[in-house]
Amino acid sequence: MPNVILDPTGTVKTSAAKQAAPRAPRRASLNGARVGLLINTKTNARPFLEEVGRLLTEQYGVTVTKRTKTNFAVPEPESVIKEMAAESDVVVTGVGDCGSCSAAAAADGVVFEAAGVPVAVIVTDSFRATADAMAALRGAPGYQYATTAHPVAVLEEDQVKQRAAQVLDDVVALLTNPQADA
Amino acid sequence: MTADVAPDPDEAQRAIEYCYDQGWSDGLPLVPASKPLVDQFLATTAKDPDEIIGSLEQVGRDCTVYLAAVNAAMAGCKPEYFPVVLAAFEALMRERAARGGGFQSTSGPAPLIVVNGPIRQELGFNTAGGAFGPGFRPNMTIPRAIGLMVRNAFGIVPHVFEQATQGVPGRWSICLAENEEESPWEPLAENGGVSGGASAVSVTLTRTMEFVDNRHAPNAEDVLRDFQDTISRIGSQIFPKSAVALVLCPEHAQMFASAGLSKADVQNWLLERSGRTVGEFRRAGKAEVTSRRFGPPGAGGHDDGPPRADDEFHPILTGPQSIPIIVAGAKNAAISMVVRIFGEWSGTAVPVGEKK
Numbered sequence: 009m010p011n012v013i014l015d016p017t018g019t020v021k022t023s024a025a026k027q028a029a030p031r032a033p034r035r036a037s038l039n040g041a042r043v044g045l046l047i048n049t050k051t052n053a054r055p056f057l058e059e060v061g062r063l064l065t066e067q068y069g070v071t072v073t074k075r076t077k078t079n080f081a082v083p084e085p086e087s088v089i090k091e092m093a094a095e096s097d098v099v100v101t102g103v104g105d106c107g108s109c110s111a112a113a114a115a116d117g118v119v120f121e122a123a124g125v126p127v128a129v130i131v132t133d134s135f136r137a138t139a140d141a142m143a144a145l146r147g148a149p150g151y152q153y154a155t156t157a158h159p160v161a162v163l164e165e166d167q168v169k170q171r172a173a174q175v176l177d178d179v180v181a182l183l184t185n186p187q188a189d190a
Numbered sequence: 191m192t193a194d195v196a197p198d199p200d201e202a203q204r205a206i207e208y209c210y211d212q213g214w215s216d217g218l219p220l221v222p223a224s225k226p227l228v229d230q231f232l233a234t235t236a237k238d239p240d241e242i243i244g245s246l247e248q249v250g251r252d253c254t255v256y257l258a259a260v261n262a263a264m265a266g267c268k269p270e271y272f273p274v275v276l277a278a279f280e281a282l283m284r285e286r287a288a289r290g291g292g293f294q295s296t297s298g299p300a301p302l303i304v305v306n307g308p309i310r311q312e313l314g315f316n317t318a319g320g321a322f323g324p325g326f327r328p329n330m331t332i333p334r335a336i337g338l339m340v341r342n343a344f345g346i347v348p349h350v351f352e353q354a355t356q357g358v359p360g361r362w363s364i365c366l367a368e369n370e371e372e373s374p375w376e377p378l379a380e381n382g383g384v385s386g387g388a389s390a391v392s393v394t395l396t397r398t399m400e401f402v403d404n405r406h407a408p409n410a411e412d413v414l415r416d417f418q419d420t421i422s423r424i425g426s427q428i429f430p431k432s433a434v435a436l437v438l439c440p441e442h443a444q445m446f447a448s449a450g451l452s453k454a455d456v457q458n459w460l461l462e463r464s465g466r467t468v469g470e471f472r473r474a475g476k477a478e479v480t481s482r483r484f485g486p487p488g489a490g491g492h493d494d495g496p497p498r499a500d501d502e503f504h505p506i507l508t509g510p511q512s513i514p515i516i517v518a519g520a521k522n523a524a525i526s527m528v529v530r531i532f533g534e535w536s537g538t539a540v541p542v543g544e545k546k
Binding site: 014016017018019020021026038053074079081082083106107108109110111112115135137138141142145179 | 205208211212214221223224226228247248249250251252254257259261263264287290291292294295296338342343344345349350351352354355385478
């Protein structure tokens with residue numbers, strides 16, 4: 009009998025690959041919600057998310073808490089996610105504008121959802137493939153997130169604010185629209 | 191079939207195409223790996239085939255000794271290279287950038303693998319001219335094996351989790367065997383903690399390189415200034431501090447040694463002088479690199495000190511570990527290479543394991 013050709017690929021550990029990661033139930037509205045901003049420390053991520061927070065405060069009377077990611081390149085430690093999930097009704101995170109941080113943002117999003125917190129993940133449109141792949145790997149194929157045009161790092165202050173305003177409807181929809189559960 | 195009858199090329203081709211069809215290849219043909227072949231690899235190590243030798247938590251993947259063996263076989267390694275592959279992978283996974291998002295990075299960094307000790311001769315590494323390749327089986331197939339492990343065992347595939355903007359020429363194909371015979375100094379492995387001339391592998395991630403061709407200057411200090419200039423280029427600086435590997439040709443290394451300089455002396459000379467002024471960085475749009483506020487709070491950033499003056503010198507290297515020196519190539523011209531390190535070198539070498 010001839011030899012078979014061996015497969016050099018590994019498989020994803022069951023601890024990382026949830027068969028079907030649960031989505032958090034959506035809120036009817038953001039009125040009075042506690043919004044957690046998880047800032048990934050990439051250039052302009054802070055003013056971008058702070059402007060999103062400011063607009064949400066203005067329009068929905070939300071309260072905002074901010075945290076910065078321990079390491080933008082990898083998913084946030086579970087302990088930080090738990091603490092943030094306890095103090096937030098919804099979370100906005102980003103801006104995933106690189107290979108590792110876009111994947112990490114999607115991974116964080118899936119973990120927050122499993123902890124019962126709706127999330128709006130923001131990545132730049134150059135990194136859809138890697139965000140999609142990470143969401144699928146974490147058991148959330150088709151996971152929905154918001155995109156903004158690449159690049160973000162080179163934008164001036166007022167341009168960042170403009171971008172935040174442009175993505176706001178998508179962020180609100182992701183956090184409230186039950187369709188996003190599908 | 192007798193041994194001197196050539197194998198069936200059509201069958202070989204079908205096997206190669208099968209490997210392509212599975213998505214296992216880096217673009218070049220793979221050696222189809224069979225169990226008898228992979229068993230020969232596994233027989234060279236005392237490690238258990240199921241032992242995990244590296245993990246990428248963010249993608250939930252482990253690389254086992256077995257998967258390393260299959261990929262090394264497919265890369266074209268001989269079974270006896272396998273202990274070097276294992277040592278190289280261990281050294282690579284000691285790099286913080288490799289465990290973090292390095293393989294996914296837009297930078298597309300390339301491992302620089304450096305082999306020391308008698309294993310260089312035992313396995314037939316090229317230790318002389320054309321150090322960066324190609325032309326020699328262990329030098330070419332061992333880094334390829336590492337690349338296939340990242341692709342297949344970790345699942346970091348281009349355009350999906352691998353997001354290199356342009357990548358780095360030589361990615362998965364750089365393996366230097368240090369020219370210890372013509373080096374005036376201790377081998378790199380000794381700087382990495384493996385002394386006594388034992389066989390060992392050191393690895394760091396790199397972002398391309400630039401040559402320094404200086405074959406006419408009779409004065410060591412002039413040549414050092416030439417290196418200083420190349421190391422100090424602004425284009426590759428994205429953090430306040432950076433690191434370079436200096437791959438010196440034997441001629442430059444011997445010139446420095448003849449001038450009474452140890453490896454540490456060369457490192458210290460360049461450490462003090464490599465960098466640019468705050469103003470030079472600012473005029474190249476890199477003011478952030480010299481800013482006291484660089485980086486997130488807790489990572490050295492957000493220091494509200496007074497702005498730095500334009501004429502203040504901003505050194506880019508931090509210590510000997512930020513400028514490892516390797517001697518490689520032929521003693522036939524004074525041409526050396528400045529290799530940009532991605533992140534920082536772990537500063538450690540991994541001994542090549544022997545089967546107990």
